[in-house]
């Protein structure tokens with residue numbers, strides 16, 4: 001359940017006075033999601049999502065809200081933050097940073113069709129192109145420093161075979177600093193994309209967005225959308241997603257060559273974060289630890305097979 005902070009209709013009505021959104025009609029808590037408090041809000045002007053940020057600090061949120069604004073204004077299907085009459089997009093509600101964004105249609109899919117994989121690839125390519133002009137920057141909070149620190153923390157909790165896998169992945173990890181960089185979503189899993197049938201509603205949850213190699217975003221998406229439960233690639237889905245992405249943004253020769261290593265980097269990032277959440281649960285936090293083994297399997301497969309992309 002993801003209403004950690006309750007908002008009453010009276011409180012919201014008062015808060016909405018600073019927006020030009022008409023009268024509040026309905027307010028409904030959203031059960032999905034594990035980090036923030038989310039509500040569907042309907043006013044006489046339309047339907048919105050209200051988010052109370054439970055973890056982010058006030059100073060880091062403008063980056064995400066400005067990014068969504070920048071992308072939405074350039075035709076990327078993503079939530080469009082709603083500005084108050086004074087132009088601000090971020091406020092305080094019940095002591096929590098809070099924002100209103102446009103409500104997208106659709107729901108997340110568990111088993112994506114080839115058409116949905118293609119739509120995600122296309123949308124990611126469009127997001128990468130549109131993001132090129134975004135002026136603000138954000139260091140990847142799950143970048144190399146985090147990776148090395150987290151690997152050191154979880155290593156002693158692992159069995160010998162897993163330690164060996166971790167060591168060999170880390171020792172063979174190249175730098176990707178020379179690949180095309182830009183603003184990336186960094187968490188483009190199936191639960192962060194909404195579909196209405198085959199129609200893409202949009203991409204949500206930009207709260208890991210940061211600057212990094214664009215290819216990394218593609219590898220993160222492929223490792224979720226295009227793998228089978230045993231960790232092996234789902235080649236038809238992968239072909240659909242990659243072809244659609246490449247129809248929007250051309251991959252360089254260097255990106256094609258770096259693809260196998262990038263898939264390993266992407267798998268390692270989520271193996272590590274899931275291991276960390278499992279072995280070091282935060283006190284007072286709801287436990288939603290996701291299975292690290294899934295990404296261990298993907299990582300093993302990515303270590304065993306090295307198929308570069310053709311340029």
Ligand SMILES: Nc1ncnc2c1ncn2[C@@H]1O[C@H](COP(=O)(O)OP(=O)(O)OP(=O)(O)O)[C@@H](O)[C@H]1O
Nearest residue numbers: 030032033034035036038049079102103104204205
């Ligand atoms: N702009 C939006 N339009 C429509 N539905 C949305 C929107 N934003 C969020 N939702 C709905 O709310 C649910 C929870 O949102 P989200 O996944 O962002 O939760 P969170 O707790 O903020 O993040 P997470 O679960 O990834 O930690 C989504 O699954 C989706 O159904």
Ligand SMILES: N[C@@H](CCO)C(=O)O
Nearest residue numbers: 187189270273274290
């Ligand atoms: N998408 C992540 C959780 C949120 O970052 C995972 O599946 O581990």
